[in-house]
Amino acid sequence: PDLPDLVVVGSGFFGLTIAERCAADLGLRVLVLERRYHLGGNAYSEFDPETGIEVHKYGTHLFHTSNERVWEYVNRFTSFTNYQHRVFGRYQGQVYSLPMNLALINTFFGKSHTPDEARALIAEQASEIDTRDATNLEEKAISLIGRPLYEAFIKGYTAKQWQTDPTELSADIITRLPVRYNFDNRYFNDTYEGLPVDGYTAWLERMADHPNIEVRVDTDFFDVADDYKGKVPIVYTGPVDEYFDNCEGRLSWRTVDLVQETLDVDDYQGTGVVNANDAEVPFTRELEFKHLHPERAASYKPGRTVVVREFSRFAEEGDEPYYPINTAEDRAKLLKYRDLANKEPMVLFGGRLGTYKYLDMHMAIAAALSMYDNKLKPHFAEGAELK
Ligand code: FDA
Numbered sequence: 001p002d003l004p005d006l007v008v009v010g011s012g013f014f015g016l017t018i019a020e021r022c023a024a025d026l027g028l029r030v031l032v033l034e035r036r037y038h039l040g041g042n043a044y045s046e047f048d049p050e051t052g053i054e055v056h057k058y059g060t061h062l063f064h065t066s067n068e069r070v071w072e073y074v075n076r077f078t079s080f081t082n083y084q085h086r087v088f089g090r091y092q093g094q095v096y097s098l099p100m101n102l103a104l105i106n107t108f109f110g111k112s113h114t115p116d117e118a119r120a121l122i123a124e125q126a127s128e129i130d131t132r133d134a135t136n137l138e139e140k141a142i143s144l145i146g147r148p149l150y151e152a153f154i155k156g157y158t159a160k161q162w163q164t165d166p167t168e169l170s171a172d173i174i175t176r177l178p179v180r181y182n183f184d185n186r187y188f189n190d191t192y193e194g195l196p197v198d199g200y201t202a203w204l205e206r207m208a209d210h211p212n213i214e215v216r217v218d219t220d221f222f223d224v225a226d227d228y229k230g231k232v233p234i235v236y237t238g239p240v241d242e243y244f245d246n247c248e249g250r251l252s253w254r255t256v257d258l259v260q261e262t263l264d265v266d267d268y269q270g271t272g273v274v275n276a277n278d279a280e281v282p283f284t285r286e287l288e289f290k291h292l293h294p295e296r297a298a299s300y301k302p303g304r305t306v307v308v309r310e311f312s313r314f315a316e317e318g319d320e321p322y323y324p325i326n327t328a329e330d331r332a333k334l335l336k337y338r339d340l341a342n343k344e345p346m347v348l349f350g351g352r353l354g355t356y357k358y359l360d361m362h363m364a365i366a367a368a369l370s371m372y373d374n375k376l377k378p379h380f381a382e383g384a385e386l387k
Pocket of ligand 1: 041
């Protein structure tokens with residue numbers, strides 16, 4: 001058969017960035033294999049036909065970066081709105097402004113504090129435990145922010161995220177718990193932030209829209225691997241353990257069940273994301289997608305809104321892997337898989353699944369651009385060995 005110059009496994013941001021650079025910059029013919037029915041990986045979104053609301057199929061995706069090169073690159077394919085992400089948290093019938101800041105402290109303790117007063121209060125409450133003596137996540141958190149804030153804003157949420165009591169979680173999971181002693185409640189601190197004006201899928205499709213790129217959806221690489229392995233260079237962005245038949249055991253992940261509902265109200269919660277901090281509430285947060293794009297208000301069906309509740313749990317075989325758990329055992333397995341990956345001829349491993357790392361979109365794109373600069377371009381343009 002007519003072989004392409006390069007096969008890319010997976011059409012998420014990592015795979016599409018590789019495909020786009022190799023096709024547009026080097027004129028290579030790139031075949032992208034995608035096992036889902038659509039391109040785009042986890043950033044993919046669909047417009048709900050009934051309400052006109054863009055729904056992020058695999059959890060909310062907020063774009064932000066301070067990387068100039070990534071910002072310049074992504075703006076070739078989409079423009080961005082001026083959306084700024086803010087998150088709120090509900091606890092015992094009250095709503096608080098997150099991340100932890102002076103507004104939250106004042107509401108929670110029922111009194112106005114100056115920044116210095118608030119700092120002194122939290123330092124006093126945190127003095128209960130010395131950080132160096134903390135033996136688990138609960139003690140570490142108390143040593144950083146004190147028991148009252150820990151019990152309200154960390155304990156229940158963390159227990160639900162991990163399906164584990166925080167006293168049984170490692171203290172290493174958190175290094176810092178920043179508290180802002182001002183009213184700044186912007187969630188991200190990056191130079192650039194916004195959402196793609198006509199949606200994620202339009203952006204992802206424009207990356208793939210090149211005569212030298214073919215995206216084949218509904219195609220699992222493992223069903224066609226014999227056609228390409230050892231014959232053409234491959235960039236593989238699927239799960240690294242799966243590539244090697246889980247020979248060192250499976251890497252562990254958390255997944256999220258996203259339960260979607262269309263409600264008969266125009267506005268359900270007044271904002272995009274509200275965390276559920278109470279331990280008794282089974283979900284971790286509620287997303288109301290219309291608030292991510294207030295500029296589209298005129299195109300939404302009045303009196304209806306789409307809400308998604310997130311339920312976090314350990315991923316079983318067949319679940320979508322979302323967040324690496326990264327236990328000591330996982331790290332030991334990962335080292336072995338990395339060795340195998342380095343020895344695999346003509347295959348480069350990348351992306352969040354291929355490297356078993358949580359990557360934000362801008363990080364996945366930046367990592368793909370470096371793989372292109374440091375490995376693919378030297379190979380295809382100068383004949384350097386691919387490794
Ligand atoms: P990604 O997972 O997107 O793509 C990999 C693709 O490979 C998938 O489409 C998969 O189907 C395919 N594949 C795997 N095995 C295959 C095989 N054998 N054959 C063919 N295809 C195969 N980032 C951010 O910047 N802001 C945010 O708000 C969020 N929010 C967020 C929420 C949740 C719940 C998650 C899990 C992640 C985020 N992210 C995020 C991160 C973002 O999703 C991530 O950066 C990108 O998905 C990374 O792109 P990749 O291409 O690496 O993987």
